[in-house]
Amino acid sequence: MSDAPVEAFEPPYYAVVFSTVRTQDQDGYSETNDRMEELVRDIPGYLGMDHAQNPGGLGITVGYFRDADALTQWRTNLEHRAAQQRGRENWYETYSLHVAKVERSHTFKRA
Amino acid sequence: MSDAPVEAFEPPYYAVVFSTVRTQDQDGYSETNDRMEELVRDIPGYLGMDHAQNPGGLGITVGYFRDADALTQWRTNLEHRAAQQRGRENWYETYSLHVAKVERSHTFKRA
Numbered sequence: 001m002s003d004a005p006v007e008a009f010e011p012p013y014y015a016v017v018f019s020t021v022r023t024q025d026q027d028g029y030s031e032t033n034d035r036m037e038e039l040v041r042d043i044p045g046y047l048g049m050d051h052a053q054n055p056g057g058l059g060i061t062v063g064y065f066r067d068a069d070a071l072t073q074w075r076t077n078l079e080h081r082a083a084q085q086r087g088r089e090n091w092y093e094t095y096s097l098h099v100a101k102v103e104r105s106h107t108f109k110r111a
Numbered sequence: 112m113s114d115a116p117v118e119a120f121e122p123p124y125y126a127v128v129f130s131t132v133r134t135q136d137q138d139g140y141s142e143t144n145d146r147m148e149e150l151v152r153d154i155p156g157y158l159g160m161d162h163a164q165n166p167g168g169l170g171i172t173v174g175y176f177r178d179a180d181a182l183t184q185w186r187t188n189l190e191h192r193a194a195q196q197r198g199r200e201n202w203y204e205t206y207s208l209h210v211a212k213v214e215r216s217h218t219f220k221r222a
Contacts, residue, residue: 003168005130005207015211017126017173019116019161023221050130052163052171057114060163060171062128064209088219096116096218098175100126100211107207108199110134 006048006064008105013047014065015102020095021058029091032083039079045070064102071099117159117175119216124158125176126213131206132169140202143194150190156181175213182210 022029040046045066053059065071074080087095133140151157156177164170176182185191198206 003165004132004205005169005171008207008209015126015128015209017128019163019173021115050169050171052130052165052169054114054163055166058116058161058163060116060161060173062130062171062173062209092219092221094115094218094220096119097216098119098126098173098213099215100213102209102211104210105208107205108203109205110203 005050007107011102013102015100016063017098018061021093023093025090043074118218122213124213126211127174128209129172132204134204136201154185
């Protein structure tokens with residue numbers, strides 16, 4: 001079950017929901033995406049990430065962070081900002097971003 | 112672009128992130144899922160829902176609600192509770208649920 005979702009943490013923590021539809025122009029996307037996944041792991045307070053993708057359609061990424069400082073570090077990271085810029089210029093047809101403080105959570109696992 | 116994500120609302124509002132890996136036993140899942148999508152639309156304060164699914168793997172559903180009252184109505188709905196019970200008994204290998212209050216959000220659309 002390598003595809004199991006990130007488990008619930010002790011609230012409060014942050015969930016960042018990033019829902020996207022991509023364009024036909026995906027030149028460089030995959031490399032940049034891999035690099036971002038690598039980079040975010042270095043952010044103190046980064047907790048984990050889940051991603052699901054409808055083939056050819058909507059993708060949802062949810063990143064989990066311990067606190068607002070971690071969010072700020074990630075949001076203002078220069079390499080991340082450059083990637084966001086390229087995303088708006090080339091890769092995303094549309095996206096919605098929701099930054100939310102988790103109040104309640106739990107994980108279920110089949111016995 | 113029928114697959115476009117739910118657009119950002121004016122904060123505060125709630126995002127409910129439900130990330131799942133399902134079992135081999137999906138008997139009745141699809142009908143129940145359709146019924147839940149129908150039922151949640153009747154909850155006052157329900158704002159919308161996005162879903163993305165890795166084929167054969169992780170699925171992420173994010174529901175958006177205006178306030179805590181809307182969450183309570185949905186959480187305590189009897190038909191929904193019966194469906195949750197069947198989900199734990201049959202359909203889900205594992206899931207994580209995160210209930211979070213959105214503090215900041217935006218939507219990008221290509222010009």
